[in-house]
Amino acid sequence: MQFCVLCGCDYLPRIPNVGEVKALDLVVKYNTTNADIRIAAICRELAAKDVVIPEGYVDAARRAEAVFFYHPIWDGEECRPLMPRDDADAASASAAAAASVAPHVTDISFLGVPPTAAVMAALTAPAPLATAGAVLAFQPHKAAAARAAASAASAAAASAAYDAVSGDMDALMMAEVAERRAKRRAKRNAAEALGGSGGGGGAV
Numbered sequence: 091m092q093f094c095v096l097c098g099c100d101y102l103p104r105i106p107n108v109g110e111v112k113a114l115d116l117v118v119k120y121n122t123t124n125a126d127i128r129i130a131a132i133c134r135e136l137a138a139k140d141v142v143i144p145e146g147y148v149d150a151a152r153r154a155e156a157v158f159f160y161h162p163i164w165d166g167e168e169c170r171p172l173m174p175r176d177d178a179d180a181a182s183a184s185a186a187a188a189a190s191v192a193p194h195v196t197d198i199s200f201l202g203v204p205p206t207a208a209v210m211a212a213l214t215a216p217a218p219l220a221t222a223g224a225v226l227a228f229q230p231h232k233a234a235a236a237r238a239a240a241s242a243a244s245a246a247a248a249s250a251a252y253d254a255v256s257g258d259m260d261a262l263m264m265a266e267v268a269e270r271r272a273k274r275r276a277k278r279n280a281a282e283a284l285g286g287s288g289g290g291g292g293a294v
Contacts, residue, residue, distance in 0.1 A: 091158055092129055092151075093117045101154035105133075107141055129155075153200055162204040169204035 096113035098104030104113075116132045123131050129151045133143045144150075160171040 091155055092125070094158075095151050095154050096129070096132070099154060101157055102147075102150050103144075105136065105141065105143060105147065108136065126152075156198060157201065160198050161201060164205075164210045168207060169210065171198070 093113055095102060096104065096108060096117065097110050108116075116135070117128070120128050120131050130148045133148055137143050159173040162169045163172050
């Protein structure tokens with residue numbers, strides 16, 4: 091994970107002049123260094139070689155790494171971090187192993203406030219919201235209202251959002267079909283008129 095962070099990711103740009111090969115070499119070189127101080131040690135080596143380390147990079151790298159391990163997931167009952175925050179919280183040997191390499195950060199509030207159970211129930215409601223996604227593709231002007239309703243409270247709110255955007259879907263699709271038919275008819279009429287005009291000219 092630290093290799094990915096050093097290469098640059100969605101949460102942190104890479105250090106100038108440090109690409110994939112250099113990042114991999116450094117991570118392998120410091121493989122036996124404690125993971126919590128590995129990036130700091132790498133940055134010290136780079137700085138000693140006159141590589142400019144962006145201000146606050148080490149702390150930002152720890153936060154970026156933490157996002158991959160601790161972003162909230164929904165397990166069907168509650169929102170929780172992807173990985174346990176401590177070895178003692180791990181429910182299995184594999185989870186404990188993952189926790190042992192995860193960054194030991196004391197505060198993950200920068201990840202934001204996890205959604206409530208009511209919101210997650212609305213977002214994971216089986217049929218209405220899944221279908222609403224397709225509906226919104228046809229009616230993007232209603233997407234904001236649907237998102238606001240879906241995040242408001244519960245599965246009932248999600249169902250209401252679906253009803254709001256899907257009520258006139260049939261009419262919209264029929265209008266699109268009618269428009270395509272009208273265009274084809276106009277082209278056919280134009281072609282027939284052109285053919286008839288050409289034929290009349292030949293007869294004269």
